[in-house]
Amino acid sequence: MLETAKTPDEKVRQLQCKLYVCAKQSRTPRFHALYDRIYRSDVLWEAWRRVRSNRGAAGIDAESIQAIEQRGPGEFLAEIQAALRAGRYRPSPRSRVEVYAGLTKTDRFHITFRNKGLRILPQDVPKCVERGWRGDAARRVTGSGSGVGLWLVFHIMRAHNGELLVLPTTPDGWTEVKLLFRSN
Numbered sequence: 001m002l003e004t005a006k007t008p009d010e011k012v013r014q015l016q017c018k019l020y021v022c023a024k025q026s027r028t029p030r031f032h033a034l035y036d037r038i039y040r041s042d043v044l045w046e047a048w049r050r051v052r053s054n055r056g057a058a059g060i061d062a063e064s065i066q067a068i069e070q071r072g073p074g075e076f077l078a079e080i081q082a083a084l085r086a087g088r089y090r091p092s093p094r095s096r097v098e099v100y101a102g103l104t105k106t107d108r109f110h111i112t113f114r115n116k117g118l119r120i121l122p123q124d125v126p127k128c129v130e131r132g133w134r135g136d137a138a139r140r141v142t143g144s145g146s147g148v149g150l151w152l153v154f155h156i157m158r159a160h161n162g163e164l165l166v167l168p169t170t171p172d173g174w175t176e177v178k179l180l181f182r183s184n
Contacts, residue, residue, distance in 0.1 A: 012046040039084035044077045109181040119169040128166055129154040153179070 015037055037043065052065055052073075068076045083089040098114040118135055120128055127133050131151040150166065157164045157179060165178040 008042045008046040008049070011042050015043065039081045041077075041081065044081055048073050048077060103183075104180070107183045109183060111179045113177045114174050116173045117175060119173070120166060120175050122168040125166050125168050129164065150177070153177075 052069075080089070096115065097117075100110075100112040100114075102110065104110050120135060124133075124135055128135070129150050133151070150164070154164045156162075161182050163180040165180060167176040167178070169175045
């Protein structure tokens, strides 16, 4: 049995544990009855505390920690809470990531990631696997990104005789990254 939580951190951790147990106990977990837990004040404040302590960079909405603190985190969280409570909150389609896996026409196994996040221009495709590279859009967003993500993936794939394929952003906004593995 879980102990009674006292601090906001403990309360959120207890909620996470309940969700985990629920998901593991049922083959078809349903969380619709838990929706009201998402917009609890203690959950939102704990989320804010974690983002702030992590020195979070501006997200997909380009809203920085400093901008939120200037207008007041209480007001910011109240707006989010009201939107969640009223069912008006919709995550940005730009933050959606699609993942596909399967065989290519040449029988190579692939894992493909697609999203509508930051754009990669055609002229940037060769540079995007260089250590420290950040595209124009990424440089405009404040934060401490190091620009090693695709560089690291490129070297891991090369070490395992695989290939990293980065496609420029399509006119409809999709950026695609493929991990191609040799078939045995």
